[in-house]
Amino acid sequence: MKKLLLLLLLIPNLVMGEPIAFVCDIKWDYGTGIYADTKFINTDEFREVYILENHVLKKDGHEYRCTKDDAFLNCLASFEDETTFYPQTISIDRISLSLKFKRDIFLKPSMERANDFFQYKGRCRIETKKQF
Numbered sequence: 001m002k003k004l005l006l007l008l009l010l011i012p013n014l015v016m017g018e019p020i021a022f023v024c025d026i027k028w029d030y031g032t033g034i035y036a037d038t039k040f041i042n043t044d045e046f047r048e049v050y051i052l053e054n055h056v057l058k059k060d061g062h063e064y065r066c067t068k069d070d071a072f073l074n075c076l077a078s079f080e081d082e083t084t085f086y087p088q089t090i091s092i093d094r095i096s097l098s099l100k101f102k103r104d105i106f107l108k109p110s111m112e113r114a115n116d117f118f119q120y121k122g123r124c125r126i127e128t129k130k131q132f
Contacts, residue, residue, distance in 0.1 A: 018128070019053040022092065024099050026122030033105075033116030041118075050090070050124075057090060064090055071095070083108055097124040 028043040035041065050059045057064040057075040064075035075090040085106040092099050099122045105114040 019051050021127045022050040022052065022057075022097070022099075022124040023127045024048050024050065024122045024124035026099065026101065026120045029100075029119040029121040031116075031118035033114060035116055035118040045122075049127075064088070068094065080108075084114075085111065092124060097126070098122070099124050 025045055025047055027045040028038065028041060031038070031041070048059060050057050052058075052066065052073070055066045055068075057066050057073075062077055064077040066073055066075040068074070071094060073092040073094060075092075077088050079086045079088070085108060086103055087106070088101070088103045090099065090101050099120075101120040101122075102117065103119075104117045106112065107114055
């Protein structure tokens with residue numbers, strides 16, 4: 001009976017996974033409209049860290065809701081102001097760990113898609129807190 005009780009107490013710890021840290025080296029891919037001119041855009045490669053926990057990808061206080069299939073982890077967040085709606089998507093290939101970040105722009109109230117969007121691409125690696 002004690003073994004059964006101990007097993008029941010340990011099952012939640014076995015099922016709940018630890019957060020996954022994606023360390024990604026990202027570079028500007030392309031942009032259209034106002035983002036086509038890269039004069040004021042940093043096109044150098046940079047590093048970002050994303051934390052995945054319970055189907056939520058977190059970065060710098062922003063949260064992206066995620067779904068996954070056999071090939072990709074797809075995450076979506078959106079931001080808006082009085083005149084514009086900005087959906088952002090992050091897709092991470094589950095095999096190669098390549099990343100694609102894209103932001104679209106929709107004008108309110110018609111929600112017509114603007115011709116202004118941009119995309120970054122990169123490659124990630126998984127980093128864990130436990131080193132051995």
